[in-house]
Amino acid sequence: xPKPEEVKYTKTHEWVHPGAEAVVGISDHAQHEMxxxxxxxxxxxxxxxxxxxxxxxxxxxxxxFDIYAPVSxxxxxxxxxxTGDPAVLNQSPLGNGWLFKLKTSNPAEAETLMDWxxxxxxxxxxxx
Amino acid sequence: xxxxxxxxxxxxNETMRKYGGxxxxxxxxxxxxxxxxxxxxxxxxxxxxxxxxxxxxxxxFVTGADAFKLLQRxxxxxxxxATPGKGVxxxxxNENAGLVDDIIAFCLAPDRYLVIVNATTATKDYEWFKSxxxxxxxxxxxxxxxxxxxxxxxxxxxxMFDTFAPEALKLPRFGIVEKxxxxxxxYISRTGYTGEDGFEITAPHSIIxxxxxxxxxLGKPYNIxxxxxxxxxxxxxxxxxxxxxxxxxxxxxxxxxxxxxxxxLDKGDFxxxxxxxxxxxxxxxxxxxxxxxxxxxxxxxxxxFLDGKEAGELNSATYSPTLKKGIGVGYMTPPNLKPGTPxxxxxxxxxxxxxxxxxxxxxxxxxxxxxxxxx
Numbered sequence: 001x002p003k004p005e006e007v008k009y010t011k012t013h014e015w016v017h018p019g020a021e022a023v024v025g026i027s028d029h030a031q032h033e034m035x036x037x038x039x040x041x042x043x044x045x046x047x048x049x050x051x052x053x054x055x056x057x058x059x060x061x062x063x064x065f066d067i068y069a070p071v072s073x074x075x076x077x078x079x080x081x082x083t084g085d086p087a088v089l090n091q092s093p094l095g096n097g098w099l100f101k102l103k104t105s106n107p108a109e110a111e112t113l114m115d116w117x118x119x120x121x122x123x124x125x126x127x128x
Numbered sequence: 129x130x131x132x133x134x135x136x137x138x139x140x141n142e143t144m145r146k147y148g149g150x151x152x153x154x155x156x157x158x159x160x161x162x163x164x165x166x167x168x169x170x171x172x173x174x175x176x177x178x179x180x181x182x183x184x185x186x187x188x189f190v191t192g193a194d195a196f197k198l199l200q201r202x203x204x205x206x207x208x209x210a211t212p213g214k215g216v217x218x219x220x221x222n223e224n225a226g227l228v229d230d231i232i233a234f235c236l237a238p239d240r241y242l243v244i245v246n247a248t249t250a251t252k253d254y255e256w257f258k259s260x261x262x263x264x265x266x267x268x269x270x271x272x273x274x275x276x277x278x279x280x281x282x283x284x285x286x287x288m289f290d291t292f293a294p295e296a297l298k299l300p301r302f303g304i305v306e307k308x309x310x311x312x313x314x315y316i317s318r319t320g321y322t323g324e325d326g327f328e329i330t331a332p333h334s335i336i337x338x339x340x341x342x343x344x345x346l347g348k349p350y351n352i353x354x355x356x357x358x359x360x361x362x363x364x365x366x367x368x369x370x371x372x373x374x375x376x377x378x379x380x381x382x383x384x385x386x387x388x389x390x391x392x393l394d395k396g397d398f399x400x401x402x403x404x405x406x407x408x409x410x411x412x413x414x415x416x417x418x419x420x421x422x423x424x425x426x427x428x429x430x431x432x433f434l435d436g437k438e439a440g441e442l443n444s445a446t447y448s449p450t451l452k453k454g455i456g457v458g459y460m461t462p463p464n465l466k467p468g469t470p471x472x473x474x475x476x477x478x479x480x481x482x483x484x485x486x487x488x489x490x491x492x493x494x495x496x497x498x499x500x501x502x503x
Contacts, residue, residue, distance in 0.1 A: 035165060035166055035358070036166050036168075039424055057476065059425040059447070060166075061358060061362060061425075061446060061447050061449070062161070062358060063427075064427065
């Protein structure tokens, strides 16, 4: 499980652990704001994702939330554990609650995302 | 009519914040959507005990020699069922048999009634009762601003009242008792919006925070939790209770809403009766109908398809924590779809398999024939 400082964040509250096979999830702040998560819809393995385009859906009791691809690439794996037991997303958003992995088509894209410090400031600004 | 530009806060606002309530704007009222989480709160109410601030609800007092006459004329249900110490759930009907509101009318004495009305409709109801009672010996008072209200709900809640208010334990469902609490005149009724046994207490603002704390203390053995609007909605929808403004309104009728048992055609004339009498004989074209599904979470506005054709859309829908699937209600045509009928619900442009379901989706302890009456 990556530490919060080891991943990059989007303004739409996804995280990505960069690499040849990048891992994508939602931030702890996001799961907290969503509340109890009860349904997750993930992309299919082999699906090509485009940065900032919706690619998955997370539903809490309250509402549905689109998940946007933090970087472009082809999906190589999806986490069936979260579709089977969506509460895992609340319990471990950076660990067992990862959503999918993808082979990045443009590794430089991750460089434009926020690091942990910048993301914390971003969240602070958004909530005040 | 007031068009409030500033948000209204209940007398419990600071207490809600102290307990960690996530505050939201609910039709102009600042109320907690959740505390520990909707699922935890929902389960607490279904299995043990939960407490809600429902101070946004309104209180209209109808008093005088013609109090009964006015309520009998403005309600679809028969107020004769509300003998002193009892209440009836009813629909206040307009000339088109649409709903002015859905209410509980409690008879405190033959010439004194307490009507619990919805927050968004309190002023409208008050004006309506007043306009209908101009030629009657009746006083209509909107005291919504003078009272707070808490709901204590769950199968273990009656046990909390063993020493606190044993007289309340003698109440049947929809019974009411007047009692001094913390030195102030209060109303305790065996009612609620969760489908579980429990009580609602209408009390002056001055004691409501102390009363809340007292309930938290009495509920400690049962792990009582503060509950927000989020689980209030999942609990009421599972129980098949209507939400005014979403499921019923000035247009849809009581028969269309599937609440035909509320209509008492044989009690004599009342506003909207002729239309309801006609619907009783000739049927309705649409009816509020339940659906369940597992392939997603249905939401308000989702379209429902029967044999590929649009049959209606969902007025209320959510994830049911008890059934662990999606549930919803919507006005469907045809109006008599049988439970188990396969339909499809469109969620984000995709049609998901669903089926027509009986409402209530779940029957909690409020539906049980025998209630706890005390030690």
